[in-house]
Amino acid sequence: MILQAALLFAGLSVTASASTCCPPVRFSAVQSVTIVNSTFAEDALYSFIYDGINQRYVISGDLSNGFVTTTKVIYDYPKRTGFRIDTVARTCSAFRLQGQFKDQESVCVPGGAVSLGPFFYGYDVGRLSSKVYSYNSTAVNGEHQKVVATVTRKDCVPIVITTTTTGGQGGNALKVVGYNDVVPGIWDFSVFDIPPYCSM
Template sequence: MILQAALLLAGLSATASATCCPPVRFSAVQFVTIVNSTFAKDALYSFTYDGINQRYVISGDLSDGFLTTTKVIYDYSKKTGFSIDTEARTCSTFRLQGKFKDQESVCVPSDAVTLGPFFYGYDVGRLPSTGYTYNSTTVNGEFQKVVATVSRKDCVPIVITTTTIGPGGNALTVLGYNDVVPGIRDFTVFDIPSYCSM
């Protein structure tokens, strides 16, 4: 499930220019729902994005919930992904396809249509946001309709809904971003254990 969510993030097409992009480094808790004709799954992940060093890491597991020893590191500078279980001390590597596009999975492209403004919450604690819709394609050529709601001030993602239409069937993916923190507090999340072979 981690791999599916991360591949979705990596598979969105890049844009030549953007309406807005979130911080180049940020961390968040990401709630993921994926529904297609054969299954419906939910998961909760820790997500750390490092656009400067062309990498991100997703930690979490569908069966164990948020507290887990499983994480997947996507390091485009090494062109390698690492699927790690720190408790079992196992690691598998896989080759990353394509190039890292700076924040391609979280930027709003310049041709997006504005749907907002919106507000989350109420009174003095409400969060001003803006909705956008745009079309995209996956690396496999599947058509995607994306609706993204982001914070109005700094374009931090709040909810991104993607409908994918392809020969393998249609799918709906919803990514909800919570507890977003700019920057990266702990860079050791990107450390590759010694038992991972390149």
């Protein structure tokens, strides 16, 4: 089953409203997610489709079976509703979304973030130029978080976002989200369609 929204997108409520940089308003990627705290460790691989124009995104995958597309969660902020969908079992449950769209997303680097300097991945003509930022945030449940975001120097596309949470119920926690195979745009908008068997 897909990790809960509190784990994947912990509802970062950053202290500054303006953004230092944001990726393209629409893009698709594969997310590799690792979450570790004092009681458990989880690894997962997801398809991630981001539609900043319509304030929504979709995460598809499965924690227990690796990368599959039969289970997905749609986050639709204009509707203030999320949907957990299993397309094989034809089951769906709706849940209310908290906060505002920009407050929920961790793909933008907020204003006031501290630059840790430029870096490069790889070498020679194939190297990738990146920028690294550090900033503090507060999760929806009030826990303090420190975020280190590595993004491409051009277009501010996320590469790796590391979030360290301190003082949580499970003790200190570390979440690492890597973005792979990033493609600008969305090739199939039907991924946002809500099945008729979903109830609000």
